[in-house]
Amino acid sequence: MASNFLKSIPFFLLLATAMAGDPDILTDFILPANVSANGLDGNFFTFTGMRSAAYSGDPSNFTITKATLANFPALNGQSVSYALLQFPAGAINPPHTHPRSAELLFVVEGSLNVGFVDTNNTLYTQTLQFGDIFVFPKGLVHYQSNDDPKQPAAAVSAFGSANAGTVSVPLSVFATGIDDVILAKAFKTDVATIQKLKAGLTPKA
Numbered sequence: 001m002a003s004n005f006l007k008s009i010p011f012f013l014l015l016a017t018a019m020a021g022d023p024d025i026l027t028d029f030i031l032p033a034n035v036s037a038n039g040l041d042g043n044f045f046t047f048t049g050m051r052s053a054a055y056s057g058d059p060s061n062f063t064i065t066k067a068t069l070a071n072f073p074a075l076n077g078q079s080v081s082y083a084l085l086q087f088p089a090g091a092i093n094p095p096h097t098h099p100r101s102a103e104l105l106f107v108v109e110g111s112l113n114v115g116f117v118d119t120n121n122t123l124y125t126q127t128l129q130f131g132d133i134f135v136f137p138k139g140l141v142h143y144q145s146n147d148d149p150k151q152p153a154a155a156v157s158a159f160g161s162a163n164a165g166t167v168s169v170p171l172s173v174f175a176t177g178i179d180d181v182i183l184a185k186a187f188k189t190d191v192a193t194i195q196k197l198k199a200g201l202t203p204k205a
Contacts, residue, residue: 022161025077032073047072053084058152062091068163075162087112087146087153094170095143101164103136103157105144110153116142128155141169174198 031037035044049072053065068081075081081101085093087110105114107128115125116136128134136142146153173183174197183194 022077022079027077029074029078030076032076035073045074047074050082050084053086058088059086060088062087062093064093068159070163078162079160081159081162081164083157083159085144085155085157087144087155089146089148089150089152091146093144094168095141096169097139097141097167098136098159098161098164099139099167101159101161102138103142103159103164105134105136105155105157107132107153107155109155110146110148110151112153112155113145113147114143116140170201175201 029045031040031044047067049067050065053063063086065084065086066081067075067083069075072081085105087093105112105128107130109130111130112128113125114128114134114136115123117123118137118140126132126134144155174194180191180194180198184191187194
C-alpha cells in the first residue's frame, strides 16, 4: 500500500489545486500568531503525519489520517487538505457530509463501493477499482464501503478547503441529544427502536 500511496502524491497535488474553493488571501501564506517570519523555513510547510499510516501495516479498523488546518497550520488560506482512508476487509466509512468542500477520492489499493445522494434524493453509486477517481459533490451525503471480505482497501481524498468539515449522519442524528419522540416521529417508528439505535452508537467503556 505504501508504494501506491506515494505514487499518488504528485497527481493529487494537481487535482487539489484545481478544486480550490476557500476565499483568496492577500498574502503568499498565513502564519499563526505564535510563529514568526524570522527564521521561517521549509519545516513550516511540511506535514509528516502521513508517514506512519503510509508505511505501517493495514489497520484492524477503518482509519482516517488527515492533513487539515487543524493539524497543519500552513494550509490556512491555501484551499486544500487531504485524507488517507484505510479500510480493512468489510469496513465502511458511514454516511456523512463535508459542508465546506467537494471530495475527490482516488483509490490506491483494492476496490470500494461508493455512493452519494443528491437534493432530489437520487442515489448515485459506483464500484471503484485501483486507480479510479470519484467526486462527491459539496455538502451531499455520501459513503464508502470495502465489500471485499478478505482484502483491504485504501484511498486518498482531496478537498478544496483547508477545513472541509465532516458531519456524520448516524452520530449527528442519534448521538447529539435530539429527543427520542422527535426521532421516532421522523423515522415513523417507536421510541424503543430509537433508543436501541442510540445505544448502538454509544462508545463502549
